[in-house]
Amino acid sequence: MPDPNGFLRYDRRLPARRPVPLRLLDWREVYPPAPEDLVREQATRCMDCGVPFCHDGCPLGNRIPDWNDLVRTGTWELAAESLHATNNFPEFTGRLCPAPCEAACVLGIGGAAEPVAIKLVEVEIIDRALAAGTVRPRPAPEPSGKRVAVAGSGPAGLAAAQQLARAGHAVTVYERDDALGGLLRYGIPDFKLEKRHIDIRVDQLAAEGIDFVTECAVGVELSMDELRFGHDAVLLACGALAARDTPDTPGRQLAGIHLAMEHLVGSNRHVAGLLDRPPIDAAGRHVVIIGGGDTAADCLGVAHRQGAVGVAQLDIYPEPPSTRDEGRDPWPTWPWILRNYPAHEEGGERAFAVAVQEFIGDSTGHVRAVRIGEVSVQRRSGRRIVTPLPGTERELPADLVLLAIGFDGTEGGPLLDQAGLVRTASGMIACGPDWQTDAPGVFVAGDMRRGASLIVWAIAEGRAAAAAIHEYLGGAGSLPSPVTPMLDTSAPPDRSLRLPSMA
Ligand SMILES: Cc1cc2nc3c(=O)[nH]c(=O)nc-3n(C[C@H](O)[C@H](O)[C@H](O)COP(=O)(O)OP(=O)(O)OC[C@H]3O[C@@H](n4cnc5c(N)ncnc54)[C@H](O)[C@@H]3O)c2cc1C
Ligand code: SF4
Numbered sequence: 001m002p003d004p005n006g007f008l009r010y011d012r013r014l015p016a017r018r019p020v021p022l023r024l025l026d027w028r029e030v031y032p033p034a035p036e037d038l039v040r041e042q043a044t045r046c047m048d049c050g051v052p053f054c055h056d057g058c059p060l061g062n063r064i065p066d067w068n069d070l071v072r073t074g075t076w077e078l079a080a081e082s083l084h085a086t087n088n089f090p091e092f093t094g095r096l097c098p099a100p101c102e103a104a105c106v107l108g109i110g111g112a113a114e115p116v117a118i119k120l121v122e123v124e125i126i127d128r129a130l131a132a133g134t135v136r137p138r139p140a141p142e143p144s145g146k147r148v149a150v151a152g153s154g155p156a157g158l159a160a161a162q163q164l165a166r167a168g169h170a171v172t173v174y175e176r177d178d179a180l181g182g183l184l185r186y187g188i189p190d191f192k193l194e195k196r197h198i199d200i201r202v203d204q205l206a207a208e209g210i211d212f213v214t215e216c217a218v219g220v221e222l223s224m225d226e227l228r229f230g231h232d233a234v235l236l237a238c239g240a241l242a243a244r245d246t247p248d249t250p251g252r253q254l255a256g257i258h259l260a261m262e263h264l265v266g267s268n269r270h271v272a273g274l275l276d277r278p279p280i281d282a283a284g285r286h287v288v289i290i291g292g293g294d295t296a297a298d299c300l301g302v303a304h305r306q307g308a309v310g311v312a313q314l315d316i317y318p319e320p321p322s323t324r325d326e327g328r329d330p331w332p333t334w335p336w337i338l339r340n341y342p343a344h345e346e347g348g349e350r351a352f353a354v355a356v357q358e359f360i361g362d363s364t365g366h367v368r369a370v371r372i373g374e375v376s377v378q379r380r381s382g383r384r385i386v387t388p389l390p391g392t393e394r395e396l397p398a399d400l401v402l403l404a405i406g407f408d409g410t411e412g413g414p415l416l417d418q419a420g421l422v423r424t425a426s427g428m429i430a431c432g433p434d435w436q437t438d439a440p441g442v443f444v445a446g447d448m449r450r451g452a453s454l455i456v457w458a459i460a461e462g463r464a465a466a467a468a469i470h471e472y473l474g475g476a477g478s479l480p481s482p483v484t485p486m487l488d489t490s491a492p493p494d495r496s497l498r499l500p501s502m503a
Contacts, residue, residue: 002048002069007107010041012114020346024304027190027271029095030342036074039124042117043071049106053332054118057104059460060086060093061482064101064118071121080129083122086482088159088459091130091197092184094123097456098339104332111323130200137207144168146473149231151218151415154182155455156446157237158201159462160469161210163479167470171210174227176217179272182239184455186268187261189298191305191342195272219415224442233441233469237462238415240447242408242427246290251359256367260295260404267302283307286397288370290314290356291404294341299402301343311348312396316386317377319352353377355386357393359401369395407452426451431485434472435465443469449485461485 003009015034017023023030046068054064063082070079083090097119102108105115129135146169150157153175165171179185181198206212216222218238227234243259246252258280266279282303289296289303292315303311324335344350355375362368374392378385409427416422416429419439424430428451435443445465446458460483467481 002046002065002072003044004047006044006072007047007113007116010045012045012117013038013042014117014120017342017345023191024346027305029194030191031095033127034120034124039121040072040074043068043121045107046072046116047106053104053106054101054116057332058101059457059483060463062086062101062122064116067125068116068118068121071125076125076128077132077134079125080134083125084135086480088162088463089155089201089455090122090126091201092155092193093456093459094119094126095193095197096184096188097454100334100456103334108324109331110326135204137204138166139208140166140168142168143170144473144475146170146233146475147172147231148233148235148469148473149174149218149227150235150237151227152182152237152239152446152448153177153180153212153214154237154239154446154458155184156239156448156458156462156465157182157235158205159459160235160237160445160466161462162205162208163463163466164469165205165208165210167466167475167479169470169473169475172231173210173212174216174218174222175212175214176220176238178215180212180214182458183241186265186272187295187298189264189268189302190271191301192298217415219413219418224415224418228441232473233443235465235469236415236419236429236437236442236444236448237446237458237465238410238448240407240410240427240452242411243403244406244408246356246403246405249356249359251361251367254359254361254367255365256399257359257401258403260289260291260299260402263299263402264295264302267306278306280400281306282311282400284309285400287311287400287402288314288396288398289402289404291406292317292350292352293404293406295406296402296404297341297343299404300348301341301346303400303402304343304346304348308400310397312398313348313350314354314356314372315350315352316355316375317352355388357388359398360395367398367401370398370401371395407447409451410448433485435461435468435485436472441472443472457483 017030048065052065067079067082099119101118102115107113108115148164148169148171150161150173153173161171263280269275270278283306287303287308289299320338329335354372356370358371360369374389376387429444431437431444443465445461464481464483467479470479
């Protein structure tokens with residue numbers, strides 16, 4: 001029986017992060033493992049609500065009160081089983097999810113108490129299970145005789161592949177990159193997710209019978225016709241990797257101005273030991289990062305670890321409040337608040353409500369400064385109107401500029417042409433209620449369908465698309481399907497209206 005007074009006895013507490021001066025010396029994750037008594041204490045704060053809003057806040061429908069209570073009593077193995085019932089990869093979400101479940105926790109109503117530390121409990125359950133060796137492969141008892149191809153090995157593709165393989169289908173994952181994991185592999189830095197976590201899961205998936213083919217871009221190395229001919233169904237999970245640029249800003253052509261992903265991918269490859277040096281190195285540089293989201297925060301952490309002299313992060317939007325504005329975002333919705341990531345503790349300056357007017361070059365054609373000015377931003381009829389405030393212009397020194405201003409949906413190219421699919425106005429691939437695109441037998445999930453989003457949504461969509469494919473193939477029984485694809489993908493992602501999305 002859960003402790004209804006636990007939250008009155010214990011405050012919310014998280015383990016201390018590694019000290020900044022130490023963690024800037026390496027690429028390891030910033031959180032050390034938490035002691036067992038702290039995790040059990042924090043799980044005890046859960047009231048096991050009659051209507052657990054945390055559950056609804058999670059796209060996966062994680063059984064949060066159940067595993068909180070199992071952790072409270074120290075029943076770790078059953079807690080891991082409960083966690084895996086709804087989530088294929090809790091070690092990814094436990095580390096990286098912005099936790100809409102915590103924003104929806106009943107304890108947060110009216111700010112009376114702080115929400116349960118759900119993410120902490122989640123990551124500690126799975127880390128203990130992995131360390132104890134209880135996360136074993138679960139191959140299907142018998143094959144279905146059907147073959148499924150998955151294009152893309154991000155969390156959406158991998159979650160779908162695991163669900164389908166466990167249902168008996170022969171699954172092959174085709175990945176364009178040289179390693180598996182999607183954005184988790186070469187987008188997200190190691191200080192947020194060490195890559196061994198991906199490797200462990202890939203080993204499990206391989207032991208469950210999934211075949212992986214890397215360095216194989218569908219549409220280039222393997223045509224869509226070949227893929228469809230060789231498989232009974234195809235899932236496209238190729239992400240939303242078309243980076244947004246700012247081609248009309250004067251000076252954009254100067255050397256030293258890069259897309260954020262060029263910086264992050266090069267750094268991750270260097271950290272992985274694949275490159276001697278990072279191709280875009282912030283060492284000794286004045287860095288300006290344009291963008292206020294998680295990609296920008298990742299560039300900030302990388303720039304400091306590379307040895308930047310100074311880093312400024314510019315956000316076009318005004319500074320959000322530090323706590324939930326109940327009038328604007330009442331509980332249990334996702335609140336618009338200032339999000340401070342561990343990278344922000346490590347240094348750098350943040351400026352809000354400013355926009356770049358010009359990149360200024362030196363005599364060699366290299367950027368030396370950015371001219372910025374204050375702006376006001378309004379939304380009219382769904383469109384963003386940015387108005388510069390005269391007389392507020394100033395220059396910031398910059399010899400490396402990183403553009404972290406979001407993504408314009410999935411990339412165009414031969415895959416879509418060969419499948420006969422077109423991107424929506426927002427750059428996504430639309431599908432019907434059964435996750436099937438306009439191409440028969442071709443399904444879509446994850447960022448490729450919903451636009452740049454979150455890992456938790458990618459896993460949820462991968463699971464749901466797998467359930468639809470299983471039904472399409474006439475598989476026995478049904479697979480769990482936590483979400484539907486009915487979100488209007490023709491509307492532009494709006495971070496203030498939807499669950500957290502990435503920029
Ligand atoms: C820098 C950064 C930091 C982020 N941080 C967080 C975070 O902290 N928390 C969070 O929840 N979310 C975060 N996200 C978002 C999250 O990573 C994505 O929402 C998630 O990875 C989407 O999963 P996916 O499987 O749909 O696509 P992806 O992870 O993008 O994977 C798509 C895969 O498809 C492959 N591919 C593309 N085209 C082809 C082709 N033709 N043939 C074969 N393969 C192909 C790509 O190489 C890639 O591996 C971050 C995103 C970025 C960019
Ligand atoms: S809403 Fe909060 S207190 Fe209630 S069951 Fe969920 S985690 Fe526990």
